[in-house]
Amino acid sequence: MSIVGLILGRRLANREYGERKIGAFEGLPAMGLDGLGSSAYGPEAALTVLRPLGAASLASIGWVTAPIVALLVVLFVSYWQTIRAYPTNGGAYVVAKENLGTNASLLAAAALMIDYVLNVAVGISAGVAALVSAVPALHPYILPLCLGILLLVTIVNLRGTLDAGRLFALPTYTFVASFAAILGIGIYNTVTSGGSPHPVVPPPHLPEAAEAVSVWLLLRAFAGGCTAMTGVEAVSNGMSAFREPPVKHGHRTLTAIVVILGSLLAGIAYLATAYRVGAMDQTQGGYRSVLSQLASAVIGEGVFYYVAMGSLLCVLALSANTSFVDFPRLCRAVAQDGFLPKPFAVVGRRLVFSVGILYLAATAGILLTVFGGITDHLIPLFAIGAFMTFTMSQTGMVAHWLRAIRHATSARERWAHKVHLAINAVGATTTGVALIVILSAKFLEGAWITVVVMPLVIVLLKAVRSYYDEVAARVREPGPLDLRETEPPVVLVALEDWNKVGDRALAFAMSLSPDVVGVHLIQLEGPDEEERHRILRAQWKKDVEEPARRAGLAPPRLVILRAGRRTIYEPILELARELQARFGGRRIAVLIPELVQQRWYQTIMHTHRARRLRSRLLKHGGPRLTVVNVPWYLDEMEAPARPRVAA
Amino acid sequence: MSIVGLILGRRLANREYGERKIGAFEGLPAMGLDGLGSSAYGPEAALTVLRPLGAASLASIGWVTAPIVALLVVLFVSYWQTIRAYPTNGGAYVVAKENLGTNASLLAAAALMIDYVLNVAVGISAGVAALVSAVPALHPYILPLCLGILLLVTIVNLRGTLDAGRLFALPTYTFVASFAAILGIGIYNTVTSGGSPHPVVPPPHLPEAAEAVSVWLLLRAFAGGCTAMTGVEAVSNGMSAFREPPVKHGHRTLTAIVVILGSLLAGIAYLATAYRVGAMDQTQGGYRSVLSQLASAVIGEGVFYYVAMGSLLCVLALSANTSFVDFPRLCRAVAQDGFLPKPFAVVGRRLVFSVGILYLAATAGILLTVFGGITDHLIPLFAIGAFMTFTMSQTGMVAHWLRAIRHATSARERWAHKVHLAINAVGATTTGVALIVILSAKFLEGAWITVVVMPLVIVLLKAVRSYYDEVAARVREPGPLDLRETEPPVVLVALEDWNKVGDRALAFAMSLSPDVVGVHLIQLEGPDEEERHRILRAQWKKDVEEPARRAGLAPPRLVILRAGRRTIYEPILELARELQARFGGRRIAVLIPELVQQRWYQTIMHTHRARRLRSRLLKHGGPRLTVVNVPWYLDEMEAPARPRVAA
Incomplete structure (x- = not known):
């Protein structure tokens, strides 16, 4: 067997396609790590914005988290409906294409593609940053560590989504179990101690208040916390990975992601207030993340602490996997419509779209190398793509239901569609408002780059399509076989x-x-x-x-x-x-x-x-x-x- | 024009071959730098061996230099004859093939090839070492400097031997003029001062004697000094580069090399004794080479000193050029006989054998990289190939004259051949003896590696040939055209x-x-x-x-x-x-x-x-x-x- 065969496994036949699909058990590790990993940096981002409030930041975190969790619930119901309406591919690109037209679908595709590339770079570098802050001896190796993880995730995904789901199941479920236990113990202690639990390892004192609460500060904290929501759209974009019946497995996976993410967000906000844990200044020595402070306050710094933090680290570093599952499938759909080069549409050796995977790895690798493995600057760019996708997808669904209402045959059916319409309309409005908040809060920090890049991507996609149209027009319609020239050469x-x-x-x-x-x-x-x-x-x-x-x-x-x-x-x-x-x-x-x-x-x-x-x-x-x-x-x-x- | 075209120049036509050949003016820079550069490290190597004698080393240097210069004269006359007898290619490979048989020719080829590769690595790293000892700030950049010079020499030679000869003429003739002046002034001062000239900058005191003179020490000093002789064979190997009549241009180039080299060797030995200049310990701080001490003693450290030392530095660094002229031509001859892959025999874009040039550059580049640009360890391996080549070539010429004597038609012709025979026999014997001395003096220092590698190279060459023989045997002699199958496919x-x-x-x-x-x-x-x-x-x-x-x-x-x-x-x-x-x-x-x-x-x-x-x-x-x-x-x-x- 060749070296490629040894690394990637044998070439799979088309008829094995069914066996290579995944259920919810593999779905959570394959597509959910982006969402789960968000629980680590969403609250952190919100609390960092609130830091100038000092101890008052804890009083505000509830006000910031509540709308985020509410938005999460809206998104959950909306995507639940989208998955049922588009059981083979409910991604924003397809939904927008079928309901809002080509231009809207290309906007959605551009937003998603940028988002997925950034997710890989940001996810891996966040994981490595956590690892390096735990083991400072690794500091000189940030970039090689980043590229090593990128290589691992790339190879595993080239072997197939099923392999990725199985391999990453261990850290994923360890993470879920550990933090379920930490939150459970923390809440129990808080309740039994009447709201003032005794921390095992006390968190550092909160800084003096330097500012008073303002709406703009709360809005900025909300925008920061919203990064926790990226990854909720993952299931709808990856529907083609699920085995029969896909809607059931998709729903299960979506539920798992949202329930775990929601519980983590709410639990972290509640315990941060109870244990008086705030964000620390990352530029200072001795920095520790909110989750790390919280875990050591609740359970101390024994073996369990290290297991929990280790699994968190894996989840962060592997959150790139969500992109590796969805990006190639998105590119396939776009390439089938002629807006991306044909090779993106070809199923590779292991029944996944290898060209998309390699392209994603190369682009993220370049980003990581250019930024030396430290991609904090990219985070502002990151949430925009996600919320633009949310809004496009929900708006598309609104158009979908409007049409469905027009074609409904019974009053009952019409009523059901109206309920669906209402839910997606609420989703579209709230995510749209959130998008505007995030854009204005982060515009100068770098969000403007996305606004500039997205139209360029759309122009490129259209250029690709017009090339293929030109080629097709040139070779089309030969008419009957031309047999005038019979002489051999x-x-x-x-x-x-x-x-x-x-x-x-x-x-x-x-x-x-x-x-x-x-x-x-x-x-x-x-x-x-x-x-x-x-x-x-x-x-x-x-x-x-x-x-x-x-x-x-x-x-x-x-x-x-x-x-x-x-x-x-x-x-x-x-x-x-x-x-x-x-x-x-x-x-x-x-x-x-x-x-x-x-x-x-x-x-x-x-x-x-x-x-x-x-x-x-x-x-x-x-x-x-x-x-x-x-x-x-x-x-x-x-x-x-x-x-x-x-x- | 493409980038390749810009760097290498346009593709030359076969009919331009004549215009691309060189005369003695370009011959000295193209083929002579190996020989001229040797004048810097030959005396240095001999004086380093003699260092334990203290001041007595100066008394011995004459005894060591005299046989070296004598050997040089023998080699000069021998190669003069070889060039006349083989005007198109008088290299050791061809002479051995025609007179001693295939096995001897392959031994000569292997020795030459190893010698040429080592010469590139050793030459460039010696040049860079001299540069770095002059400008210590460059110390961290030894390897990049080596590879940069290698790249320069490679590109210039890919453009053609004529381009190399013209480009490197300036440093070569500056070197010759400068050291002619230094030796002239030094000898004039010595003679006019009655043998004890007053140094402008006095050289450091010679160390205390730690050993007495012994035959073994003198033999080792001789072996070290013999490295000064590598490069004398270059003209005979590169005969195909000369324009019509090649013998005239070859003889002129050979004469120029030998006269300059001999004068330098004799002059350096004479002035070292007069000015009391010995070798310094290279491992100590403040180290200066013999030539540098001598130059500053004779002319002080003004502008002229820096011009002279700068040109010496160029000559050392560019001594690799000799290999770039001769190695591809040797490989061509060997490949034409089927002992090297066919691509070595193909004339490239600029009418030189590009594959050989690129192969030489790649091998030397690997050597330089592996040794980090410091190739002192390789010097012991270096002289062996050269002296083995000398011996093989001279022995081949002896066989050549023996046959010529047998076929001679007149007594006068027979007598002339006998004179030639005697000269080449003396050459073969002396270089053979020198080879044995060098081998035994340097065997443990690394010369054994050459002895091991050479047979391996020969085995490889034979394997290549037997592959081609097999291919040729399989496709050979088709007989008349087979027309039994007339049906189209x-x-x-x-x-x-x-x-x-x-x-x-x-x-x-x-x-x-x-x-x-x-x-x-x-x-x-x-x-x-x-x-x-x-x-x-x-x-x-x-x-x-x-x-x-x-x-x-x-x-x-x-x-x-x-x-x-x-x-x-x-x-x-x-x-x-x-x-x-x-x-x-x-x-x-x-x-x-x-x-x-x-x-x-x-x-x-x-x-x-x-x-x-x-x-x-x-x-x-x-x-x-x-x-x-x-x-x-x-x-x-x-x-x-x-x-x-x-x-």
Whole structure:
């Protein structure tokens, strides 16, 4: 088995497609890590904005978290409906395409693509940042660690979504169980202690208040906390990964993600207030994240603490996986509509869209390398794509239900559609408002970049489509088969020497056409080459012309040309044009014997003239010149009775 | 013009060969720098060995230098004769091949090749070491500096030997002029001061004597000093670079090298004694080379000193150029005899053997990188190859004259040959003895590596030759043209769709053979592909079968196959085998329409199926399957009247 086979596994057959699909158990690790990982940086981001309030920040965090959780519930119900309405692919691109038209769908696609690429870079670098803050000795290796994780996630996803789901199930479920336990213990302690639990490891004191509460501060905190919601759309975009019945598995996965994420957000806000845990300044030494402070306050810093924090670290680092599941599927849908290059639409070796996976890995790898593995600057860009997608998808669903109401046959059906419409309308409005809040809160911090880049992406997508339209228009509608030209082509046979290879090529040429010309080039290896062509001419007379005459055939001519600049294709092309003129525009076929390399060392031992000649002739020969490759294998040639030993 | 064209210059025609050859003016910079650079490290190496003698080392340096200069004279006369006897290529390989047989010639070739590769690495790193000891701030950049110089020398030589000779003439002739002046002033001062000149900058005191003079010490000093002689063989190996008459230009270049080198060696030894300059300990701080001490003692440390030392530095760093002139020419000769892969024998873009140049650069680059740009360890390996070459070449010449004496027609001619014989015999004996001295003096220091590597190289060379012998034996002697098989092949046409491309391919197929089959593959892009083939089948009936019937031809069949593993070649290969069986072993030609990419972005936009299919079919199809490439160009297809705009 080859190295590729060893790393990626054997090539899967189309009929294995069903067995390679996933259920909710693999769905949560495969698509949910973006959402679950968000629980770590959403509350952190909100509390960081609130830091100037000092101890008062704890009183405000509830006011910020409540609308976030409410929005989450709205999104949950909305996506539940979307999944049921679009069971094979409920992604924002498809929903927008079917309900809002091409331009809206391209906007959704652009937003999603940017979001997915950023998610990979930001997710991995957040994971590595957490790891490095836990083990400072790793600090010099931030970029190699980032790229190493990227490589791991890429390879696992090239093996297939099922493999990714299975491999990442252990850290995912460890994370869920650990934080369920921490939240449970914390809430129990809070309730039993009457609201003031005793921390095992007390968190550092909150800073002095430097500012008073303001609506703008709360809005900014809300915008920061909203990053917790990215990843909720993942299930709808990845529906084609689920096994039958996809709606059931999709619903289960979505429920798991939202329930876990919602509980974490609410639980963290509640316990942060109870245990008086605030955000610390990341630029200061001794920085610890909110979740780390909370965990050590609740359960101390024993083995369990390290298990919990380790699993969190894995979830953060692997949150990129969501992109690796969804991005290639999105690109496939876009490529099938002709807006992305065709290779994105091709199912690869392991029944996933390998080109999309590799493209995602390359782009994220470049981002990570350019930013040295520290992508904090990219976070402002990040939530915008997600909320734009939410809004587009919900708006599309509103249009969907409006149409459904128009075509409804019964009053009951109409009423049901109206309920759906209401839910998606609420979703569209709230996510739209959130988008505006986030955009205005983060515009100067870098969100403007997304606003600039997105139209450029759309222009690119449209350019791709218009290329394919042009190609299709040019080759379309040939009409009935054109049979006016029945004469076979004039065949040129490129000969290095008169040997068995040439003999076979010439015999084949004579079976194709009565007009055959042998071509031999001299001075191909340099100006002082030996003159073998005299011998060749004599052999040609004896071994080619005479047998042909005896068989009653026109003897093929031998043309000897000088390769003045040591390129083989120039003189042959010239000869082909000459012959074309002489034979009244007949087609020309150049027949090239080509040694098929069966061993690696043959690559070094031969000059690859056949290959180069073919590609040059195809490139410059024009539509009336064809190239015929006659393979020859060393093995098949009769081995000589006594192989000559090196003299 | 392309980037390659900009860097390397335009592709030269064979007829320009004569104008690209060099005379003695370019010959000295092109081939002589190895020899001239040796003057810097030969005396240094000898004086370093003599260091334990303290002040007495100066008394001994004359005893060591005298036999070295004598040996140089012997070599000069010997090579003078060799060049006259072999005016096109007097290299050790050719001389040994013609006079001593294949095995001896391969030994000479192996020794030379190793020597040339080492010379590049050692020369460049010596130059950079000198530069770094002059400008210590450059110390962190040793390896980049080495690789930069390597790149420069490689590019200049890829442009041609003439370009190298012209570009490097300035530093070469500056070096010659500067040191001629230094030696002249020094000798004048010494003579006028009665043997005790007053140094402008006094050299450091010589160390206390720690040892007494011994024969072994003198022999080791001799062996060290002999490194000064490498490079004398360069002219004989590079004879093919000289313009007409080559013997004259070769003799002039050889004379220039030997006269300059001999004067430098003798002059340095004389002045070192007069000015009391000894070798310093390289491992100590404040180290200065013998030449640097000598120059500052004679002329002080003004502008002239820096010009002289700068030109010395260039000569050292560029001494690699000798290898770049000779190694590719040696490889060419060896490859023409079939002992190296054929690409080494091909004249490149600029009428030099580009493959040899690139191979030399790559090997030396690896050596430099592995050793971090410090190749002191390699110096012991270095002189061995050179002296083995000297000995082989001289011995070959002895055999040459012996034969000449046997075939001589007159007593006078016989006598002349005897004189030649005597000279070369003296040369062979002295260089042979020197080789033994060097080998035993440096065996443990690393010379054993050369002794181990050389046989391995010879085994490799022989393996290459036996591969070519095997190939030649297999394809040789086809006998008269085999015309038993006159039936045209069964032609399979690979169709992506029924469009103008397919129409043209099919029409061409029908002009080649009455038996044409169209093949279309489904499920090539994945298990859930749309089923276009129903439309295709209907179009086929209407647009292909009916027109063919009307024209009185057998209508081509359309076969639709499932690509179960999304590879195109597997089902086509299977079909080809089936057809072969059904048509009684007829040959099969697979016709593949191929979009010729005229713009870079087309590479991204298409799936390259045609290319992959071709290479797989050639690789696995066996000798009775041929591939026909029918090119199509977007431009030539009729543009539609109104191009559809992206929807």
